[in-house]
Amino acid sequence: MEIVIANKSHIVYADIICKTIAEAAQVRGTGIAKREPEYVAAKMENGNAVIALEGDKFAGFCYIEAWGHGKFVANSGLIVHPDFRNLGLAKQIKEVIFKHSRTKFPDAKVFSITTGLAVMKLNSDLGYKPVTFSELTDD
Numbered sequence: 001m002e003i004v005i006a007n008k009s010h011i012v013y014a015d016i017i018c019k020t021i022a023e024a025a026q027v028r029g030t031g032i033a034k035r036e037p038e039y040v041a042a043k044m045e046n047g048n049a050v051i052a053l054e055g056d057k058f059a060g061f062c063y064i065e066a067w068g069h070g071k072f073v074a075n076s077g078l079i080v081h082p083d084f085r086n087l088g089l090a091k092q093i094k095e096v097i098f099k100h101s102r103t104k105f106p107d108a109k110v111f112s113i114t115t116g117l118a119v120m121k122l123n124s125d126l127g128y129k130p131v132t133f134s135e136l137t138d139d
């Protein structure tokens, strides 16, 4: 498994990423926003995404959203393909994107918005502290 900062060579995976997100949203019914392939592709081109690949097979993805001129950064759109779940991949992706966020936006407050139990657990393990929306950007 390789987990890397995505670049424009990964744009070929934008469709399957959005499809996997849409399928997960359908299964869960709530709390997972739809993403368009163009949006995901732009994140890759700008070096604001992490992708996990097993050979040339898509395994997982996450991207950075920045607000308030880089003062606030969220790690968003986390998705692991069903074939690769429960192997610790989401945890590894979150670690890579957290380090990348720190490097690229050293002065930002890094946060993660979630309605999912698995991601809440992951975030706690990584040292994130729970806050209300009033402590985040109002953007």
Ligand SMILES: CC(C)(COP(=O)(O)OP(=O)(O)OC[C@H]1O[C@@H](n2cnc3c(N)ncnc32)[C@H](O)[C@@H]1OP(=O)(O)O)[C@@H](O)C(=O)NCCC(=O)NCCS
Residues within 6 Å of the ligand: 024, 031, 032, 077, 078, 079, 080, 081, 084, 085, 086, 087, 088, 089, 090, 091, 092, 113, 114, 115, 116, 117, 118, 119, 121, 122
């Ligand atoms: C949520 C998701 C990213 C987890 O990916 P994963 O690679 O299977 O997660 P990991 O294997 O790294 O597991 C991380 C932890 O979460 C736990 N976990 C995984 N899936 C879980 C679930 N459905 N419910 C509760 N806990 C779960 C694991 O047990 C593990 O905890 P541990 O370290 O104490 O064993 C993946 O299931 C997914 O893509 N789901 C659909 C999309 C989604 O919900 N995205 C998040 C939107 S906020």
